[in-house]
Amino acid sequence: MxxxxxxxxxxxxxxxxxxxxxxxxxxxxxxxxxxxxxxxxxxxxxxxxxxxxxxxxxxxxxxxxxxxxxxxxxxxxxxxxxxxxxxxxxxxxxxxxxxxxxxxxxxxxxxxxxVKEAPFTTDDWSATLLRCLARPSTGRARAHLRGFLFRNDGLLRLYMDSDEIPGVIAADVRPGGALTALLAALPSLLGEEWRTSDAADDPHCRYLVNLTDW
Incomplete structure (x- = not known):
């Protein structure tokens, strides 16, 4: 062949x-x-x-x-x-x-x-990101998807755990074109303290990381 x-x-x-x-x-x-x-x-x-x-x-x-x-x-x-x-x-x-x-x-x-191709939708970007997190293509991932939630204004909340950080961490992201870069950087971004805040209204995580402008 x-x-x-x-x-x-x-x-x-x-x-x-x-x-x-x-x-x-x-x-x-x-x-x-x-x-x-x-x-x-x-x-x-x-x-x-x-x-x-x-x-x-x-x-x-x-x-x-x-x-x-x-x-x-x-x-x-x-x-x-x-x-x-x-x-x-x-x-x-x-x-x-x-x-x-x-x-x-x-x-x-x-x-x-x-034919003029239809544009990629927000749900398409989100599904691609979730699929890559749930089924990493290479080796053991340093961060693992534990859950997700679609939010207002096109945001997606990821519930992650990490080899370096105990517990479940939530990360708000805006799915878009730079998914490869986000996937590569996500494990280290989860621990950047200046991005974190309490998630008082979300009992499913230790804290929230804002990655919407990353």
Whole structure:
């Protein structure tokens, strides 16, 4: 197997993992993910099936094939989500050679050059951050997610423990684009005293760390 083929397979796995979030939570409005299919014949694409929650009838489901290559590069799993949201909203006209069927479902072959990707939402950023904290990709994490709570104004409260600090510490964050940097710095930020305050109204932690401007 070539390195390119392996990269496509790995990306299909990532897409399937991410789209699992939208089996019970809607991807948009009332539409849920009802299937995730690797494109046949080893094509560098993935097919996502959308429909109402719990819907299984093929004639009430819609499949979209999303190419995973973008020039010499690969799209990310988040790019696939953005494209799916975009193509399933508004009016899109597909030429006859891009509309077909599979397994009794209408299948639309998406041309990303003709679609403006939907923007990443606050919930998307939050889910990405929580997933990275709950399932760290490398070794034993120095800080561990014990819980979370969505707050007003787009804030997310993380309940963390740390190898260096006893007890549960709450950290208020504003999920956004610099997640990699935040994840790397979070264990040390939990102990910066000048950021801490009593959490008198929150009985679930020792103290609160304000990271909303980090």
């Amino acid at each position: 070539s390195e390119d083929d392996r990269e496509i397979e790995d990306l299909q796995v990532e897409v399937a993992d991410l789209l699992l979030n939208f089996v019970y939570a809607p991807l948009l409005e009332d539409q849920h993910v009802r299937g995730i299919l690797p494109a046949p014949s080893d094509a560098p694409a993935v097919r996502a099936v959308l429909g109402d929650r719990s819907e299984c009838s093929p004639d009430r489901l819609t499949a979209y094939e999303i190419p995973l290559r973008r020039g010499e590069e690969l799209r990310t799993a988040h790019d696939v989500v953005a494209l799916l949201r975009a193509v399933h909203t508004g009016t899109h006209i597909y030429p006859g050679n891009r509309v077909t069927s599979t397994m009794g479902m209408d299948l639309y072959l998406v041309d990303p050059e003709q």
